Amino acid sequence: MVMNFEEMLLLASVVVPIFVSLCLFAGVATTDKGAKNLAYFAFGIPFLAGLFLFVRFNGSFGPGYQFEVLFEQTGLHKMGITFHLGLNGVSSPLFAMAGVVGLAAGLAAIHSGTERLRLYLALLSLMQGGLMGLFASVDLFFYFLFHEFALVPTFLMIGLWGGRDRRGIALELTIYLTLGALISLGGLVALNVLVDADKFDFPSLSAALIEQGLGESTQSKIFGLLLLGFGILVALFPFHTWAPRGYGAAPTSVAMLHAGVLKKFGLYGLVQVAVPLLPAGAADWSQFLIWLALGNVLFVGFVTMAQTNLKSMVGYGSVMHMGYCFLGVAACSALGAGSAVMLMAAHGLSVALMFLLTTCVHRRCGTYEMDEMGGLGAKTPLLACFFAAAVLATIGLPG
Numbered sequence: 001m002v003m004n005f006e007e008m009l010l011l012a013s014v015v016v017p018i019f020v021s022l023c024l025f026a027g028v029a030t031t032d033k034g035a036k037n038l039a040y041f042a043f044g045i046p047f048l049a050g051l052f053l054f055v056r057f058n059g060s061f062g063p064g065y066q067f068e069v070l071f072e073q074t075g076l077h078k079m080g081i082t083f084h085l086g087l088n089g090v091s092s093p094l095f096a097m098a099g100v101v102g103l104a105a106g107l108a109a110i111h112s113g114t115e116r117l118r119l120y121l122a123l124l125s126l127m128q129g130g131l132m133g134l135f136a137s138v139d140l141f142f143y144f145l146f147h148e149f150a151l152v153p154t155f156l157m158i159g160l161w162g163g164r165d166r167r168g169i170a171l172e173l174t175i176y177l178t179l180g181a182l183i184s185l186g187g188l189v190a191l192n193v194l195v196d197a198d199k200f201d202f203p204s205l206s207a208a209l210i211e212q213g214l215g216e217s218t219q220s221k222i223f224g225l226l227l228l229g230f231g232i233l234v235a236l237f238p239f240h241t242w243a244p245r246g247y248g249a250a251p252t253s254v255a256m257l258h259a260g261v262l263k264k265f266g267l268y269g270l271v272q273v274a275v276p277l278l279p280a281g282a283a284d285w286s287q288f289l290i291w292l293a294l295g296n297v298l299f300v301g302f303v304t305m306a307q308t309n310l311k312s313m314v315g316y317g318s319v320m321h322m323g324y325c326f327l328g329v330a331a332c333s334a335l336g337a338g339s340a341v342m343l344m345a346a347h348g349l350s351v352a353l354m355f356l357l358t359t360c361v362h363r364r365c366g367t368y369e370m371d372e373m374g375g376l377g378a379k380t381p382l383l384a385c386f387f388a389a390a391v392l393a394t395i396g397l398p399g
Contacts, residue, residue: 036121043107156170226273240319364380
């Protein structure tokens with residue numbers, strides 16, 4: 001099979017971070033310097049590939065799924081599974097965003113002076129590979145598998161390198177996110193079982209649904225499962241309590257990648273899979289979803305304003321912004337989906353920058369408590385400018 005340059009870039013953006021992770025686990029790099037050199041490839045290649053493929057993306061318009069830059073390996077076709085990578089209008093901006101945030105998180109990790117750096121970079125590289133694969137997967141099996149590749153290192157890294165009460169918080173995240181993953185997996189399996197499609201990929205499922213049809217009641221039940229599972233993973237109100245505590249305890253790079261990128265898994269699943277394939281189910285649940293999304297915006301918004309700890313405020317603010325994305329999903333329209341994707345990409349960049357700058361402020365002040373800070377603008381004007389820019393980006397100003 002002959003691949004063109006774009007297909008090779010797409011494949012490399014997924015495979016290289018995972019390969020680097022395996023090399024680091026295997027002890028190929030015997031020093032921290034060697035591990036850092038390998039990590040540059042793990043985070044640099046996805047960054048370059050994501051931006052290049054996003055700029056080159058043409059955006060085909062038409063009914064159904066319109067994927068470009070396709071790579072397909074059919075070795076598992078007899079099982080209905082295909083290693084199928086591609087980008088469309090929904091996944092392309094999120095794929096590029098994952099590369100940008102991944103590079104920033106990787107550089108922060110490389111220069112963090114963390115203990116057991118080789119293991120830290122190995123887990124972070126595995127997380128990055130999973131994130132790139134998640135947004136590039138066209139097959140439901142690998143879509144979910146890559147999510148688990150990114151999720152498991154999150155638990156381990158918080159438990160090993162997190163802050164106060166890290167093990168208790170890691171256990172809480174494990175319970176919440178495993179439950180959400182299992183429920184969403186149940187919805188995906190139910191969808192595949194009830195739809196007699198040859199393969200698990202999005203276009204095949206869509207074609208089978210158009211041909212066979214699926215009753216409104218059945219669609220509603222499957223969509224409800226997916227909404228519950230994805231909602232837990234995205235911290236939809238009232239399943240949001242794990243997120244601020246988790247980000248507060250997480251190392252900077254982990255908080256950047258999880259809040260900025262991994263948390264978009266559920267929203268991406270709703271926009272890319274649930275709403276297009278189960279439109280009647282989405283319509284049934286849209287009003288209920290609007291009320292839950294308002295819980296994120298209003299209730300969590302007021303909780304955010306009450307915070308005195310800077311990192312907690314950023315964490316709660318991240319959860320609050322998910323409500324706006326869910327409102328776009330609840331619109332059940334192309335305009336709503338496009339708005340949700342734009343917000344997801346913008347939020348990923350801004351919240352990752354906020355967590356990075358919050359760590360910079362902590363290093364200057366020695367605390368996250370805002371009532372103990374003051375005069376930083378005069379002492380560190382460059383940091384103050386970046387922080388002001390990040391805040392403006394977070395609140396959507398200008399325009």
